[in-house]
Amino acid sequence: MCVTLRYLRSDSRWLSCLALLLIIGCGDGATVPPLGKVQGTVTLDGEPLPNAIVLFQPTTEKAGPSQGITDSDGKYSLSYLPNHPGAALAEHKVMISAQSGAAAERDPVPAKYNDNSDLKVTVEAGDNTHDFELLSN
Numbered sequence: 001m002c003v004t005l006r007y008l009r010s011d012s013r014w015l016s017c018l019a020l021l022l023i024i025g026c027g028d029g030a031t032v033p034p035l036g037k038v039q040g041t042v043t044l045d046g047e048p049l050p051n052a053i054v055l056f057q058p059t060t061e062k063a064g065p066s067q068g069i070t071d072s073d074g075k076y077s078l079s080y081l082p083n084h085p086g087a088a089l090a091e092h093k094v095m096i097s098a099q100s101g102a103a104a105e106r107d108p109v110p111a112k113y114n115d116n117s118d119l120k121v122t123v124e125a126g127d128n129t130h131d132f133e134l135l136s137n
Helices: 002-026
Strands: 035-044 053-058 066-069 075-077 079-081 091-097 119-122 127-129 132-134
Touching: 035 053, 035 066, 091 132
Parallel strands: 035 127, 035 132
Antiparallel strands: 035 075, 053 066, 053 091, 066 075, 066 079, 091 119
16 A cells, blocks of 8 residues: 555656646747737627637647637637737637536537537738627527
8 A cells, every 4th residue: 555655646746747847838938829819709699699718729730729708798809828819820610609617508509609610710910800690590
């Protein structure tokens, strides 16, 4: 049993070091590709969609995703990393979800806009506005 505890303590130190390296690697020192500012509005059946997560995932693997959350008017702006607003200059698959924290609650946004999304947009240098008018059926 002592041997097992010793290995567990050793493993937890290793995991702590790995977590620290990941945090440092994902902070402001991380490599950030050229970004375009992205904002827009999300509506569902013509009404603003508040508290929705908007995720832009580049269709190439050269950059990471960007995300934002809509406000009460359905408006969002994307961030690549904290203190790095925007999204990579590329074509992106867009996924939108409004499911709250409770797993039992059903997402009002149909899967065709999130899990099975075929929404695509291109982010260019400068300011980009991408509005999404979603339909529940």
